[in-house]
Amino acid sequence: MASSQFHYLQSVRVSSPSPLSISTSFDHGRVSFQRKGNCLVYASTNNFNSDLHLQSKVETVLDSVKWDDKGLAVAIAQNVDTGAILMQGFANREAVAATISSQKATFYSRSRSTLWTKGETSNNFINVHDIFLDCDRDSIIYLGKPDGPTCHTGAETCYYTSVIDLLEDQQSGGDKFPLTTLNSLESTIAKRKGELEVPQSGKPSWTRRLLLDEKLLCSKIREEADELCRTLEENEDKSRTASEMGDVLYHSMVLLALKDGKMEDVLEILRRRFSQSGIEEKRSRKTQG
């Protein structure tokens, strides 16, 4: 943690490497930040007072956490794009301070009695974008982007064992995650794609048919987009809009799967665009031009 200690309080908010990073410096409240490479760095070089001011603010935030009798709070790491809960550990004051400064999710190991940064051996760091405290101030979320699989087993998240599967006698081999709806839908489509080579008897699933027939798929995507628009143009009920939007999303995801694309990539693109108002500016220019 030497390097984290060195940077302690110097850099406060992370930004993933992005070719779209264009802003160079700006003010946040009374504290000045500067973008340096891939992260925002507290512009402290020549301002001893600002330095002390930020340091005192971090101390105040850390003071407000309700540490337990061992000086710990629960710390949960969550993928900012997919929403997947990656892992859960414990953090003490120093671990949170190190996470703020290094922007890498850092925990306190109760068994080894030391700080540890996820990724320090595997290089699969979790790049923390923001930290959230709960209403009781005794639970923490590190919201960030993982560099690779988080679990030491190589799984994307540590939570790959479904209790329902266990009760149903199914082996949970690390490929079943607590999938939220979007991730679950993507996983179902990927499964269908993986089965394309396997001959099937009976009526093929709609997803299989779409995957096997690009013309059908594209005509459905255009049709569903049109139907979505017509819920606005023809002033249909909002439940109709939600339903048509579901159709647009599902059919688009089948096309994405066919091209070996991932929803996480789509979401990362949107995050980067919106964090810089990129899409708004780009589109605005495009239309004006």
Add this chain to the structure above:
Amino acid sequence: MASSQFHYLQSVRVSSPSPLSISTSFDHGRVSFQRKGNCLVYASTNNFNSDLHLQSKVETVLDSVKWDDKGLAVAIAQNVDTGAILMQGFANREAVAATISSQKATFYSRSRSTLWTKGETSNNFINVHDIFLDCDRDSIIYLGKPDGPTCHTGAETCYYTSVIDLLEDQQSGGDKFPLTTLNSLESTIAKRKGELEVPQSGKPSWTRRLLLDEKLLCSKIREEADELCRTLEENEDKSRTASEMGDVLYHSMVLLALKDGKMEDVLEILRRRFSQSGIEEKRSRKTQG
């Protein structure tokens, strides 16, 4: 918890109320389940041996959890549709057993030394669809659908305090959540919609222009859907597909916001369709007809 104890081991997997719930009974492995109203109920009425078999399985699962020296494990409740982390508490053996049986997220209160089911006073239960254990078996996710706001403050989740905001001197008034990308994008669009009445100087944002011009919005949605299809038809790079898919998603979300729809509703629709293979069957019928 009396009623939970009564149902203990009788019902194993929850399913939200859904007009699409059509299946009536089916087998999972060696254990038989039956759909009863809105949940799957272990068909135990006439089979004492199956009863014992399931009970023994639940005990085995609970035995496999690495309870701490106080008999507790961390339990995190997550919204199955949005991915939002709703709250974090602790669970003991009885709390997990009660969650399996009642399908309502149940915790152990360390301060009151009792079991408590989230929602028992507010009626905002968290309807648990599945439970996940981490690789160390000492951390648990209750993945489910909340009936309403989870936090006792009335906020959607308990994690409404951003450390970055605190460091930037901004008040976190309960409206800033650890938003994953999709939720964050929706929140940005909603913000722009809320500002429509406010006169603005300077160039309007692209989102504002779309919100003010339905014709422009619909033409963009149809155009972006077409561009997405062309990445497949013209064999473009998959990064192009992800980018166009981002455009389709963003523009569709602007239309959804204009109709006062919510992404959570869209995702819930998809979850219900896919959990019953509904969309596949519906589409298949539609095309054949």
